[in-house]
Amino acid sequence: MGLAAGGWTSLYSAIISTVVRDDPSLSSHLFSALSFTRGLGALLVAPISTALIAHPLQGASAKTAYGAAGGEYGGVVLFAGLSMVLAAGCEGVEALL
Numbered sequence: 175m176g177l178a179a180g181g182w183t184s185l186y187s188a189i190i191s192t193v194v195r196d197d198p199s200l201s202s203h204l205f206s207a208l209s210f211t212r213g214l215g216a217l218l219v220a221p222i223s224t225a226l227i228a229h230p231l232q233g234a235s236a237k238t239a240y241g242a243a244g245g246e247y248g249g250v251v252l253f254a255g256l257s258m259v260l261a262a263g264c265e266g267v268e269a270l271l
Contacts, residue, residue: 226250
């Protein structure tokens with residue numbers, strides 16, 4: 175989760191107040207959804223990263239910038255990058271709607 179992970183939770187009130195200006199009764203539902211997704215991520219991060227580290231990228235070397243030990247962390251780096259691209263794509267589609 176990281177040293178600065180607590181800062182994200184402190185932004186919940188700002189996010190919620192921005193999103194639910196028209197219907198304040200949705201604030202508890204949005205807070206629940208944000209908390210649920212954070213908890214789900216906390217539970218899934220260990221098994222996913224363990225599986226990705228257990229199977230390093232084939233053909234990777236220390237020069238590929240995917241971490242030490244011959245690309246051992248390459249799967250984790252690619253998974254994090256693809257997750258961010260997917261999240262940005264979802265935000266882009268939402269902005270178009």
